[in-house]
Amino acid sequence: MLTSARIEKLQRFWKSFKFAFYCATHPLDGYWDLTHERRGTYAAANFILFLTVFTKLIKLQFTSFVIEPIDWENTNIFLHIASILFPLAIWVVANWGLTTLFDGKGKFGQIYMATCYCMLPYPMIQIPLIFLSNVVTSEEKEFYSVLSALSLVWVLFWIILAMGQIHEFSVGKNFFFTIASLFGMLVIVFILLLFFSMISQGVAYFISLGKEAMFRMS
Amino acid sequence: MTKKHVKNFIKGLSAFVASACILVGSSMTALAEGSYTYCYDYWGEVQDSPNAYDVVGVYTFKDLGLDLQLNNPAGLTANGDMIFVCDTGNNRILQFKRTAIDKLELVRSIEEFKGDVEVNTFKNPKDFMIDEEGYYYICDTDNNRVLKLDSDLNYIMSFNKPVDATLDADQVFQPTKLVVDGAGRVYCIATGINKGLIKYEADGQFSGFVGATPVVFDFMDYVWKRLASQEQRDKLLNFVPTEYDNLYRDHDGFIYAVCASHLEEDLKSESAQAVRKLNLKGDDILIRNGDFPIYGDLYMGSGGGHDGPSQITDVTVFDNDVYVCLDKNRGRLFAYDNQGRLLYVFGGNGNEDGYFRTPVAIDHIGYDLFVLDTLDKSITIFTPNTYGKMIFDAIDQFDAGEYTKSGETWQKVMDLNGNYDLAYIGVGRSLLRQERYKEAMKYFELKYNDDNYSKALKQYRKEWVEDHILVIFILVFAVLIIPMIIGRLGKIKHEIDTADIFKY
Incomplete structure (x- = not known):
C-alpha cells in the first residue's frame, strides 16, 4: 500500500536521484550541496551504483561484436560486477582512511555517496552508446571509442572534484590526497594479497597436520 | 564356498570392474584427444575437423x-x-x-x-x-x-x-x-x-x-x-x-x-x-x-x-x-x-x-x-576427399564470380563441419554478393568477422534509411518542430492572458 509516509519517501528518493543529474552538470555547486545541504540520499546512491553495474552487464550482451567481441565461454559476470564494486570499495576505504587523518570533513558514508553520484555519466553515456554500437562499422569505431572514453574521463574527473567539495579541501590539497588515495589503494591490494596467501598457507598447514594425524591414528 | 571365498570373489570382481572402468575411461580419453585434421576458430581454439x-x-x-x-x-x-x-x-x-x-x-x-x-x-x-x-x-x-x-x-x-x-x-x-x-x-x-x-x-x-x-x-x-x-x-x-x-x-x-x-x-x-x-x-x-x-x-x-x-x-x-x-x-x-x-x-x-x-x-x-x-x-x-574438394570448389566458384553456387557449396561444407568458421564466412560472403545483407550479417556475426560484417552493415544501413526515410523525417519533425509549436502557442496564450486589453 502506498501510505503517505511511503510516498514521501519515494518523492525524496526521486528528488535526490534527479539531483545527480544536476551534479553531473554543476559539480562544484552540486557536490557541496550533496552533503552540506543534505540533498543526496543513500537510496539514490545505491540506485546509481546499481545502474552502473547493470549498464556494464547489458553492455556485454548488447554491444555489437564489431566494437567488443566477447568470448562467452570464458566470461564470468561476477568478475565484471567486481570490476566496479571492488575498486569502489577500496577507493572509499583508502580515501576515508587518509582524509580523516588530515582534516577531511567527509564521513565514510558521504565519500561513498558522492563517489556513487559521480558514476551517473557512465550509464548516461554508455546506454545510448549500446544503440550506437549496433549501427557503426569497423571503420567508424573511433566515434564510439571517443564517446566511451569520454564517459570514463567524466566519471574520474568528477570523483576528484567531488572529493574536494566533500572534504572542503583546496585544489592543491585535493590533488595531493587523490594521488595519496590511489597509493593507499595499492597498499590495500598488496595487504589483501599478502593476507590471502598467508591464510591459505596457514590453512593448508593445519589441513596437512590433520591429515597426518588421521593417517597415524587409522 | 566359505565366507572367505565369497569375500575374495567379491574383491576380485570389484578389481575387475575397476580395471574395466579404467580401460573404458582411457579409451574414451583417447577419443577426446583430437582429430587428424583440425582448424582454429576465431579465439584460436583448436576445432576438430573432418579429414x-x-x-x-x-x-x-x-x-x-x-x-x-x-x-x-x-x-x-x-x-x-x-x-x-x-x-x-x-x-x-x-x-x-x-x-x-x-x-x-x-x-x-x-x-x-x-x-x-x-x-x-x-x-x-x-x-x-x-x-x-x-x-x-x-x-x-x-x-x-x-x-x-x-x-x-x-x-x-x-x-x-x-x-x-x-x-x-x-x-x-x-x-x-x-x-x-x-x-x-x-x-x-x-x-x-x-x-x-x-x-x-x-x-x-x-x-x-x-x-x-x-x-x-x-x-x-x-x-x-x-x-x-x-x-x-x-x-x-x-x-x-x-x-x-x-x-x-x-x-x-x-x-x-x-x-x-x-x-x-x-x-x-x-x-x-x-x-x-x-x-x-x-x-x-x-x-x-x-x-x-x-x-x-x-x-x-x-x-x-x-x-x-x-x-x-x-x-x-x-x-x-x-x-x-x-x-x-x-x-x-x-x-x-x-x-x-x-x-x-x-x-x-x-x-x-x-x-x-x-x-x-x-x-x-x-x-x-x-x-x-x-x-x-x-x-x-x-x-x-569429398570434403576437401568441396572446400576447393567453394573457393574456386567464389573466385570465378559464381557467388550463389559458392554459397551453396559452403553450405554443404558447413553441413559436414559445423565448427568451420570459413564455411560461415563463405556463406555470408555469398549472401553479401547477392545483396541479402541482413542474412549475411547474421553469418558474419556468428563467426566474429567484423570486416565483412561492416561491409554488409554499411549496405543494410543505407537500405534501411532509404526505406524508412518518411518515418525518420516525421520523427525528426515530431521531436524538433512540435515542441517549438507548443512553446509558441504557450507564449501566445500567456500574452493573451496577460494582455492589457483584458485587464479591467
Whole structure:
C-alpha cells in the first residue's frame, strides 16, 4: 500500500536521484550541496551504483561484436560486477582512511555517496552508446571509442572534484590526497594479497597436520 | 564356498570392474584427444575437423621399384605427371611417372649426364627443377654448381659461385634450392649466404641478391651493442638476415620463400615471417588477412618430443592460390587460402600412414599432394576427399564470380563441419554478393568477422534509411518542430492572458 509516509519517501528518493543529474552538470555547486545541504540520499546512491553495474552487464550482451567481441565461454559476470564494486570499495576505504587523518570533513558514508553520484555519466553515456554500437562499422569505431572514453574521463574527473567539495579541501590539497588515495589503494591490494596467501598457507598447514594425524591414528 | 571365498570373489570382481572402468575411461580419453585434421576458430581454439585429405599410399624404395633405399632425399618436384626426387645420398635423381592415382612408375634414374665438363656425375644433389622449355636445373650441392641440362641429359651450362665483393672468397658455394622463372633466370639459395636469393640471368651471369629477410633485432640488443667493446661485440650475435630454407615458384611467377629457423618471439611479434611471397623486386606481397599470422601452429609448447614453432620447410601453391606449408617439426601440413586464412591442418609425427618422421619436401599434381620424408625414406601421396574438394570448389566458384553456387557449396561444407568458421564466412560472403545483407550479417556475426560484417552493415544501413526515410523525417519533425509549436502557442496564450486589453 502506498501510505503517505511511503510516498514521501519515494518523492525524496526521486528528488535526490534527479539531483545527480544536476551534479553531473554543476559539480562544484552540486557536490557541496550533496552533503552540506543534505540533498543526496543513500537510496539514490545505491540506485546509481546499481545502474552502473547493470549498464556494464547489458553492455556485454548488447554491444555489437564489431566494437567488443566477447568470448562467452570464458566470461564470468561476477568478475565484471567486481570490476566496479571492488575498486569502489577500496577507493572509499583508502580515501576515508587518509582524509580523516588530515582534516577531511567527509564521513565514510558521504565519500561513498558522492563517489556513487559521480558514476551517473557512465550509464548516461554508455546506454545510448549500446544503440550506437549496433549501427557503426569497423571503420567508424573511433566515434564510439571517443564517446566511451569520454564517459570514463567524466566519471574520474568528477570523483576528484567531488572529493574536494566533500572534504572542503583546496585544489592543491585535493590533488595531493587523490594521488595519496590511489597509493593507499595499492597498499590495500598488496595487504589483501599478502593476507590471502598467508591464510591459505596457514590453512593448508593445519589441513596437512590433520591429515597426518588421521593417517597415524587409522 | 566359505565366507572367505565369497569375500575374495567379491574383491576380485570389484578389481575387475575397476580395471574395466579404467580401460573404458582411457579409451574414451583417447577419443577426446583430437582429430587428424583440425582448424582454429576465431579465439584460436583448436576445432576438430573432418579429414580433407586421404592418404593414397606411402611408397618406399620397394614400392617404387628401386634397388637401393633412398638416402637422405632432399628434394621433390612435380611436373606434368612426372615426379622427380633428389636421392641426395645416392647422388642420383629419380624420375617417376604417375600412371594411376596410386601408382608411381620408375622412368629412369639420372646418375650422370653427357657433356664436356670435368665431373659428369652429381654429388649430393639437393634440388631439381624443370623450366617452361623443358630444361632441367639441378642444385649439384657438393660440386658447388647449379647445372642446366636438356631433357636428354646433355650439359648446357652451369651457374657457379657468384662473383661479388660482399661474398667471402673462402666461402664454399653450396646451392641447396632453386627456382627458374619463365625467362630462364635462376634464383637459388645456398648454405651460408644470407643476403637473399642469388639471382642469375639466363646466360649464367650473376646479377645480384633479391628478397633478403628484414633483419630482426630488439632495442635492448642494440643498446648493449653500443655499450660493448669490440671484443665483446664480436662474441654477441650478429644482426643478420635469416637464410631461406626453400623456394617455390607459383603459376603466376611469384616466388614463395620459406624459413624454418625463426625464433618463437620473432614470429609471434610478426617481426619475422615464416612464409614470404616475393615479387620481382624482392618485396613480400603475401596477403595476411587471416585471424592469425601465417606461421603454422599457434601453440608452440612442448609435447610428443617436439617444441618450438612450426618449422615451415617447404611450400607448394595450387592453381587457385591455396598454398600448403610443410612443418618439419611436428610433421604437419597447413593449407592457407589466398587471403592467408588457415583452411585446415593435418598430419603429425608417427609411423602410421599419413604421419611423418622428418618431412622435407612437398609438391602437387592437380590437388594431390606428394610429401617426401627424408628419415622414413618414403613418399606419401594425399588426395582430397569429398570434403576437401568441396572446400576447393567453394573457393574456386567464389573466385570465378559464381557467388550463389559458392554459397551453396559452403553450405554443404558447413553441413559436414559445423565448427568451420570459413564455411560461415563463405556463406555470408555469398549472401553479401547477392545483396541479402541482413542474412549475411547474421553469418558474419556468428563467426566474429567484423570486416565483412561492416561491409554488409554499411549496405543494410543505407537500405534501411532509404526505406524508412518518411518515418525518420516525421520523427525528426515530431521531436524538433512540435515542441517549438507548443512553446509558441504557450507564449501566445500567456500574452493573451496577460494582455492589457483584458485587464479591467
